[in-house]
Amino acid sequence: MQAIIVTTPGGSSALDYAEVPDPVPGEGQALVEVAASGVNFIDVYHREGRYPLPTPFVPGSEGAGTVLAVGPGVTEVAVGDRVAWANIIGSYAEKQLVPAERLVPVPDGLDLDLAAAVLLQGMTAHYLTHATHEVREGDVVLVHAAAGGMGLLLTQTAKMRGAHVIATVSSDAKEELARAAGADEVLRYEDVAANVRKRCHVVYDGVGAATFEDSLAALRPRGLLALYGAASGPVPPFDLQRLNAAGSLFVTRPTLGHYVTTRAELLERAEDVLGWVADGSLDVTIYHRYPLAEARRAHDDLEGRRTTGKLLLIP
Known part of the structure; x- marks a missing residue:
């Protein structure tokens, strides 16, 4: 073969x-x-x-x-x-x-x-929205790379559970795809810091190094960052004390096998x-x-x- x-x-x-x-x-x-x-x-x-x-x-x-x-x-x-x-x-x-x-x-x-x-991506979206953070009606959710295969599924599954979804994309064509999947707001990556500060209950981040800082800044107190991938490279080590100062935040690095x-x-x-x-x-x-x-x-x-x-x- x-x-x-x-x-x-x-x-x-x-x-x-x-x-x-x-x-x-x-x-x-x-x-x-x-x-x-x-x-x-x-x-x-x-x-x-x-x-x-x-x-x-x-x-x-x-x-x-x-x-x-x-x-x-x-x-x-x-x-x-x-x-x-x-x-x-x-x-x-x-x-x-x-x-x-x-x-x-x-x-x-x-x-x-x-x-x-x-x-694979569908079950990943399932565990992220149903278990890692059980999305509830009215939750504000940030989905990075929302026009990719994973992002489109995450957007849809979060919407099924009643979330308000903020999506990041890199082009007008990808914005159309994210909106078609149900995203309520669509931003370019460079606009996240100015528009999503301390708004989100959960951030789903499969990009990694390039988006990590904005992902943390987007979380409201006791919010959760689910770092499920690292398409742009791994996140460097950081001081856990920052999670305290930012509002008792949570960060997790989940994988499908454990779900x-x-x-x-x-x-x-x-x-x-x-x-x-x-x-x-x-x-x-x-x-x-x-x-x-x-x-x-x-x-x-x-x-x-x-x-x-x-x-x-x-x-």
Whole structure:
């Protein structure tokens, strides 16, 4: 089969399109024919070595497809099932081995590419708005990078819970997307400090170093900054005493894996997200579908901030 391989971490040139042996499912595993693989910033972090993985490895942590075979002891899925997964490394390939207990069913009538496009970011938006900070009616919420795939989903899920959403974007075209997703106010990044000081109950920040100071300044007393990513680079160390002086603020660095620790929790979040997409409550914007062989271009476009919505690799 064909797959993307990283032998030495680095830039997008580290993504090599190569032929590798077909995997065989072992105990508790399912072999899935990949219909589409989501492209996410965590894939960039893995490729760069920022989040180190043993090499060589197949990147990609999200996908959807059809079960081809199952190993001994598998009861969760059967051959022919349509399934999706997230936080399982190896989806940039024509086939992938996945622990059966980490697969979730794709509802009838929902295209597999939509399932691949929404699961990781959708469940991230779910835990951020339903658990990290349980958004309530009337909460003021700041969403950075609101026109990206993650930002669009966060805006929609926060609006579902009755929030007033302030969105940041970098262009007029991205402003239109954020407003279409339900944002009540849309600002350029440079305007945040002057317009959002001490207004927000929660800030959802996946940008990191470039937005961190404005994110802190945007919080009202006892507000929460959920720093769920670092697209612009990691936040430097800072003095925790600043949180006291700014109003007993909270800062957290959450990750999806800690919010789907059991199969029951995984299914609950996945069923909500995929159900919302299936019934039209949650809109998924797919910016572009790239052939698997063009993974380098997909990463370049993502890192260059030339995209809005989700990127997919299609084997």
